[in-house]
Amino acid sequence: DQQVKQNSPSLSVQEGRISILNCDYTNSMFDYFLWYKKYPAEGPTFLISISSIKDKNEDGRFTVFLNKSAKHLSLHIVPSQPGDSAVYFCAASAIPTQTGKGANNLFFGTGTRLTVIP
Amino acid sequence: GAGVSQTPSNKVTEKGKYVELRCDPISGHTALYWYRQSLGQGPEFLIYFQGTGAADDSGLPNDRFFAVRPEGSVSTLKIQRTERGDSAVYLCASSLNGGSLHEQYFGPGTRLTVT
Numbered sequence: 073d074q075q076v077k078q079n080s081p082s083l084s085v086q087e088g089r090i091s092i093l094n095c096d097y098t099n100s101m102f103d104y105f106l107w108y109k110k111y112p113a114e115g116p117t118f119l120i121s122i123s124s125i126k127d128k129n130e131d132g133r134f135t136v137f138l139n140k141s142a143k144h145l146s147l148h149i150v151p152s153q154p155g156d157s158a159v160y161f162c163a164a165s166a167i168p169t170q171t172g173k174g175a176n177n178l179f180f181g182t183g184t185r186l187t188v189i190p
Numbered sequence: 191g192a193g194v195s196q197t198p199s200n201k202v203t204e205k206g207k208y209v210e211l212r213c214d215p216i217s218g219h220t221a222l223y224w225y226r227q228s229l230g231q232g233p234e235f236l237i238y239f240q241g242t243g244a245a246d247d248s249g250l251p252n253d254r255f256f257a258v259r260p261e262g263s264v265s266t267l268k269i270q271r272t273e274r275g276d277s278a279v280y281l282c283a284s285s286l287n288g289g290s291l292h293e294q295y296f297g298p299g300t301r302l303t304v305t
Contacts, residue, residue: 076232106293115194115281115296116233161232177223177249178294180232 075099076164078181086189091149093184095162098143102164106178107136107147110159119160120147152188159183192216194297196282202303203272211267211300215284222265223294224257225281233281239265272304 077096085091093107103124108116122129122136122145129136135148149156163178195214203209215222220241225233235249239259247257254272259265269276279301283294 078232108296113298115283115298118293118295121293163232177235177238177246178225178233180225180234182230182232 073098074182075102076162076179076181078160078162078184080184081182082185082187084187084189085152087154088151091147091152091156091186091188093147093149093160093162093186095145095147095181096143097145097164097179099164099166099179100143101166102179104165105136105138105145106163106165107134108161108163108180109156110161110183116161149186152186154188154190157186157188159185194282194284194295196280196297196300198300199298200301200303202305204305205272205274207272207304209269209272209302211269211280211302213265213267213282213284213297215263215265215282216295217263219284219286219295220262221285221287221294222259223283223285224265224267225283225296227279227281227299229278236267269302272302274304277302277304 075098106121107119109119110116120131120134120136122138127138138145161183162181165178197212222239224236227233237257238246242259242262254270257267279299281296281299283296285294
């Protein structure tokens with residue numbers, strides 16, 4: 073059962089325009105959300121994160137928005153650059169269970185391949 | 191500083207064989223994680239170490255999979271009697287301390303192919 077979903081496998085955007093990548097989740101115990109960027113033959117690289125107590129976090133060209141009631145988050149990249157072309161993964165981690173398990177692993181979506189066209 | 195490194199980068203093995211995959215975390219990181227990424231999927235959690243102990247191994251798919259971290263730094267993921275379905279990229283990550291508020295830094299992965 074996929075608890076983190078990225079329903080768009082790919083997205084193409086013109087250089088200089090905004091890229092919006094979307095992510096939905098089903099588990100209400102998730103309290104921390106992250107975006108990772110992945111180039112071919114490399115591991116995912118942390119990009120930006122947001123705690124469930126916030127609804128927006130901004131870092132340079134990257135902004136993550138969280139809508140807890142809709143269980144939805146999005147990553148905005150403005151302006152998009154050709155070097156942003158990569159696969160973007162949304163990930164979430166959960167409030168610890170009584171046994172302490174489940175809090176230290178990330179649940180990933182299936183990724184969205186972003187292509188920024190020069 | 192050096193990031194997370196994993197060896198080998200590629201491993202091809204025959205069905206039924208035993209394999210070991212190695213992870214060197216970032217120096218000073220106490221938390222270490224193993225994930226598996228199958229084609230077209232996101233990384234899937236396998237096991238988490240805090241120091242030398244496996245704090246959460248709930249993601250290991252069956253008893254053919256085992257991981258160790260004897261001195262609290264390098265970790266080895268061991269797979270016995272490999273099956274074709276084990277073919278995937280195995281990712282290792284480390285973080286300064288466990289818990290949901292610290293980002294995990296990933297290595298480049300080991301691509302395992304079971305023929």
